[in-house]
Amino acid sequence: MCFNLRKASRAVTQVYDEFLRPGGLRTTQFSLLAMLVGKGPMPIRTLADYMVMDRTTLTRNLKLVEREGLVTVRAGDDRRTRIVEITEQGRDAVKQSLPFWQDAQDFMVRELGSKTWSALRANLGETISAAQTTND
Amino acid sequence: MCFNLRKASRAVTQVYDEFLRPGGLRTTQFSLLAMLVGKGPMPIRTLADYMVMDRTTLTRNLKLVEREGLVTVRAGDDRRTRIVEITEQGRDAVKQSLPFWQDAQDFMVRELGSKTWSALRANLGETISAAQTTND
DNA sequence: CATAATTAGGTTTATATGCACATAGTGGCA
DNA sequence: TGCCACTATGTGCATATAAACCTAATTATG
Numbered sequence: 001m002c003f004n005l006r007k008a009s010r011a012v013t014q015v016y017d018e019f020l021r022p023g024g025l026r027t028t029q030f031s032l033l034a035m036l037v038g039k040g041p042m043p044i045r046t047l048a049d050y051m052v053m054d055r056t057t058l059t060r061n062l063k064l065v066e067r068e069g070l071v072t073v074r075a076g077d078d079r080r081t082r083i084v085e086i087t088e089q090g091r092d093a094v095k096q097s098l099p100f101w102q103d104a105q106d107f108m109v110r111e112l113g114s115k116t117w118s119a120l121r122a123n124l125g126e127t128i129s130a131a132q133t134t135n136d
Numbered sequence: 137m138c139f140n141l142r143k144a145s146r147a148v149t150q151v152y153d154e155f156l157r158p159g160g161l162r163t164t165q166f167s168l169l170a171m172l173v174g175k176g177p178m179p180i181r182t183l184a185d186y187m188v189m190d191r192t193t194l195t196r197n198l199k200l201v202e203r204e205g206l207v208t209v210r211a212g213d214d215r216r217t218r219i220v221e222i223t224e225q226g227r228d229a230v231k232q233s234l235p236f237w238q239d240a241q242d243f244m245v246r247e248l249g250s251k252t253w254s255a256l257r258a259n260l261g262e263t264i265s266a267a268q269t270t271n272d
Numbered sequence: 273c274a275t276a277a278t279t280a281g282g283t284t285t286a287t288a289t290g291c292a293c294a295t296a297g298t299g300g301c302a
Numbered sequence: 303t304g305c306c307a308c309t310a311t312g313t314g315c316a317t318a319t320a321a322a323c324c325t326a327a328t329t330a331t332g
Contacts, residue, residue: 111266130247
């Protein structure tokens with residue numbers, strides 16, 4: 001299953017990256033920014049948990065979008081933490097890329113059928129939870 | 137969906153990597169070697185297609201397992217091609233890691249339930265095909 | 273047969289991923 | 303108060319991923 005999941009992930013990422021290309025954001029970056037738009041400013045650790053992404057991976061990914069001025073990172077009240085916040089420029093970037101993302105989404109739904117689509121969506125949610133039960 | 141697929145891929149890969157660790161192979165490497173065991177020697181391009189992996193990604197991944205003596209790469213009759221073949225040492229590595237892989241598989245099936253498991257399996261297959269219709 | 277189009281592959285560059293290890297701040301407890 | 307466990311983060315290393323560009327061999331076409 002891990003085979004198939006990774007294959008599917010690569011294949012679908014390629015589709016989304018292709019659609020997103022004119023907007024200038026990679027799939028990873030769009031996901032990250034969209035999460036920040038939805039949830040507001042938060043420490044790196046919290047964002048990493050939301051993204052189901054290794055904390056250190058996120059640190060690297062943040063460097064790129066920070067360099068582009070799409071997010072800011074500042075110290076939190078707890079001075080161990082660093083708070084990530086999306087900038088106006090970041091919001092614009094998401095806004096610009098959103099239609100391309102929608103196109104990609106529409107393409108995949110059209111190809112898959114909305115029934116398979118929602119089944120997959122549900123199953124992936126369960127799979128993520130299942131995989132994370134190791135971290136107890 | 138791309139979010140969820142990538143999240144699930146990361147989460148599940150971590151589970152498999154964790155289980156495979158004592159065998160000394162990464163998930164990617166195990167997948168690659170297992171494919172070669174199943175399908176026999178073939179050119180890089182063909183293997184990349186089977187793996188739904190970019191050709192250049194495969195080249196890098198091959199370098200690692202070639203360095204470990206797990207595969208050999210030689211020129212084909214068509215002298216543009218390079219034929220990848222698993223070595224005895226490679227077969228041994230797969231054999232050694234197989235039980236760990238099975239443990240990971242069992243863990244995921246147990247956590248997910250075999251019904252969700254097979255549904256997911258089927259959906260992922262469809263998804264891979266769907267995503268690849270872009271390459272027309 | 274000569275040349276154009278196609279195909280297989282490598283290399284460069286950039287992003288993505290995560291483990292092991294190190295550092296610094298917080299909070300509890302003797 | 304002083305120490306220790308815990309938590310948040312960064313860095314070094316290694317692997318994974320793929321687009322862009324380049325070369326060489328094969329195949330198609332006139």
